[in-house]
Amino acid sequence: MKTSATPTTFPSAEIGREMNGADCVVECLIREGVDVIFAYPGGASQDLHQALARTDKIRTILPRHEQGGSFAAEGYARVTGKVGVCMATSGPGATNLVSAIADAYMDSTPLVAITGQVKSKFIGKSAFQEIDFYGMTLPVVKHSYLVMNAQDLPRIFKEAFHIARSGRPGPVVIDIPKDVQQAKITPVFPATVEFRNPYIGAAHRATDEQLKQILPLIAGAKKPVLYVGGGIISADGHAELKVFAEKTNIPVATTLMGVGAFPEAHPLSMQWFGMHGAAYGNWAVDQSDLLFCLGARFDDRITGDAGKFAAGAKIVHIDIDASEHNKNKHVLLPILSDIKYALGRLNELIAVHKFTPPDTSAWHAQIAQWKKAEPFDSSAGFGKSPHILPQEAVAALYELTKGDAIITTGVGQHQMWAAQFYRFNEPRRFISSLGLGAMGFGYPAALGAKVARPDKQVIDIDGDGSFVMNIQELATAHIEKIAAKAMILNNQHLGMVVQWEDRFYGSVRGNTILGDESNVGGPENPTALYPDFVKIAEGFGVKGRRVIKKSELRSAIQEMLDCDGPFVLDVIVPYTEHVLPMIPAGKTVKEMILK
Numbered sequence: 133m134k135t136s137a138t139p140t141t142f143p144s145a146e147i148g149r150e151m152n153g154a155d156c157v158v159e160c161l162i163r164e165g166v167d168v169i170f171a172y173p174g175g176a177s178q179d180l181h182q183a184l185a186r187t188d189k190i191r192t193i194l195p196r197h198e199q200g201g202s203f204a205a206e207g208y209a210r211v212t213g214k215v216g217v218c219m220a221t222s223g224p225g226a227t228n229l230v231s232a233i234a235d236a237y238m239d240s241t242p243l244v245a246i247t248g249q250v251k252s253k254f255i256g257k258s259a260f261q262e263i264d265f266y267g268m269t270l271p272v273v274k275h276s277y278l279v280m281n282a283q284d285l286p287r288i289f290k291e292a293f294h295i296a297r298s299g300r301p302g303p304v305v306i307d308i309p310k311d312v313q314q315a316k317i318t319p320v321f322p323a324t325v326e327f328r329n330p331y332i333g334a335a336h337r338a339t340d341e342q343l344k345q346i347l348p349l350i351a352g353a354k355k356p357v358l359y360v361g362g363g364i365i366s367a368d369g370h371a372e373l374k375v376f377a378e379k380t381n382i383p384v385a386t387t388l389m390g391v392g393a394f395p396e397a398h399p400l401s402m403q404w405f406g407m408h409g410a411a412y413g414n415w416a417v418d419q420s421d422l423l424f425c426l427g428a429r430f431d432d433r434i435t436g437d438a439g440k441f442a443a444g445a446k447i448v449h450i451d452i453d454a455s456e457h458n459k460n461k462h463v464l465l466p467i468l469s470d471i472k473y474a475l476g477r478l479n480e481l482i483a484v485h486k487f488t489p490p491d492t493s494a495w496h497a498q499i500a501q502w503k504k505a506e507p508f509d510s511s512a513g514f515g516k517s518p519h520i521l522p523q524e525a526v527a528a529l530y531e532l533t534k535g536d537a538i539i540t541t542g543v544g545q546h547q548m549w550a551a552q553f554y555r556f557n558e559p560r561r562f563i564s565s566l567g568l569g570a571m572g573f574g575y576p577a578a579l580g581a582k583v584a585r586p587d588k589q590v591i592d593i594d595g596d597g598s599f600v601m602n603i604q605e606l607a608t609a610h611i612e613k614i615a616a617k618a619m620i621l622n623n624q625h626l627g628m629v630v631q632w633e634d635r636f637y638g639s640v641r642g643n644t645i646l647g648d649e650s651n652v653g654g655p656e657n658p659t660a661l662y663p664d665f666v667k668i669a670e671g672f673g674v675k676g677r678r679v680i681k682k683s684e685l686r687s688a689i690q691e692m693l694d695c696d697g698p699f700v701l702d703v704i705v706p707y708t709e710h711v712l713p714m715i716p717a718g719k720t721v722k723e724m725i726l727k
């Protein structure tokens with residue numbers, strides 16, 4: 133397609149040389165600081181790959197499945213805070229991106245997903261590999277574009293990256309027909325973006341009037357709690373949070389998205405709360421008289437029965453997304469603000485007004501007593517089992533890595549144990565699919581994380597069910613030399629579903645056994661273990677080891693850590709363990725199962 137449109141004029145812009153649309157896309161990516169893209173080619177995105185082949189400024193990583201590539205882009209984004217970029221061809225390539233786009237939407241991850249589209253003259257004609265990807269992804273994107281004029285590419289890419297990373301981050305889809313990629317243009321690169329909708333570009337900041345209402349609330353509270361979500365991490369507000377918590381002497385409970393936003397080793401930390409979170413965190417939130425919800429969204433896995441959640445508390449909710457205010461829970465004081473700014477300004481107001489927190493020693497004593505009575509990660513039971521317990525494997529990994537690894541996970545029991553038994557003192561260290569809960573996230577996310585942080589140990593603590601869902605990414609790890617490790621807590625079952633079967637469905641197994649149902653493998657029946665993950669890894673050229681004996685657990689983990697390439701450690705554990713504590717879905721803290 134030859135575009136006749138004259139270049140758009142911008143207040144401050146740079147006119148490029150003549151190039152085709154695909155080269156223009158690559159130029160836009162370079163200008164946005166993109167250094168890696170996870171991209172799988174096809175007819176409708178081939179020109180884009182040809183353009184990528186013409187640059188040495190961007191590393192193009194070929195995943196073995198578009199879902200793997202897009203989860204990897206998310207892993208990269210979650211670890212760096214930068215926008216992750218993935219790309220796929222039209223039709224089946226694009227549909228394979230949907231899970232990651234939905235995941236990025238649910239977990240507020242900055243992601244730009246580029247898709248090739250059939251030639252524009254075929255759009256709407258049910259052409260080969262034509263899918264209305266713009267329409268299909270509408271409910272799970274922050275924004276999306278179908279580019280019909282190559283001249284629009286620079287503006288669209290500038291906007292897309294801005295939207296993906298600003299405010300509450302999220303996914304943006306850019307669908308580019310093949311003829312737009314091939315069109316010859318003289319691009320005009322805008323230096324900045326302007327949105328006709330002022331809300332999009334606005335930097336929301338709490339006013340002093342709003343913030344000044346907070347200090348008297350703290351002064352009057354006897355049982356205050358900070359409920360901290362992933363918004364603190366997105367906003368890079370963890371340093372301000374620490375100062376605020378210490379200056380006000382308020383205990384902190386995070387969500388799973390917020391893990392690492394506040395150091396878990398800090399005396400004020402109550403780790404994370406919710407369905408499988410610390411009992412004391414749940415009790416404290418339940419009993420609180422003042423609850424600060426910071427960058428979180430009253431998810432049902434946090435609240436249980438929202439009507440009875442923190443029923444006696446005055447609630448302050450600071451969030452960058454106005455649509456979260458009063459959505460799941462009515463609050464006393466909703467404040468629309470960048471959370472880093474709000475906390476920083478609150479800290480200044482505290483200093484200016486020489487604010488001293490009230491005496492809440494009775495509350496702190498109560499929490500200390502709860503912590504003693506019901507420790508979160510009690511290791512007391514490990515010795516009792518002749519077999520390696522899954523919790524024990526995570527605790528050993530924590531010890532042997534000195535708490536310094538980046539951990540990704542699949543979805544299931546292992547995910548909860550990873551969060552319970554590994555301690556996180558820094559943000560962007562616990563990377564997991566939380567809102568969507570997408571099995572198969574762990575290993576590709578670890579690849580993306582390791583590409584971003586080659587200096588760190590990156591370990592996917594995975595389930596045997598979840599790992600299989602993107603097992604083909606072992607090939608990507610081997611070929612691209614990405615030393616991401618997987619430690620599989622192999623219980624031969626879809627353990628989390630089994631747990632619900634045991635608790636709520638009379639232990640009837642409804643397709644939750646992953647091997648031969650008549651000969652179930654496990655530590656007591658090792659010959660029936662299925663599949664053989666070590667052999668599969670070897671087939672992909674990746675080292676692996678299976679460990680069954682408790683006495684060999686630590687040396688096996690050490691071997692994995694010492695390996696300078698990718699590694700699969702298959703840890704055989706019994707399937708009989710349950711993740712506790714547990715607040716059954718839709719119930720309250722009073723119904724929490726502890727034993």
Ligand SMILES: Cc1ncc(C[n+]2csc(CCOP(=O)(O)OP(=O)(O)O)c2C)c(N)n1
Nearest residue numbers: 544545546569571595596597598626627628
């Ligand atoms: C893509 C996808 N399909 C189904 C589920 C439902 N689901 C949640 S946890 C789980 C079991 C996961 O098994 P595994 O990965 O072995 O972990 P485990 O619970 O055994 O540790 C299932 C099937 C899901 N979360 N994601």
Ligand SMILES: [Mg+2]
Nearest residue numbers: 595596625627
């Ligand atoms: Mg399992």
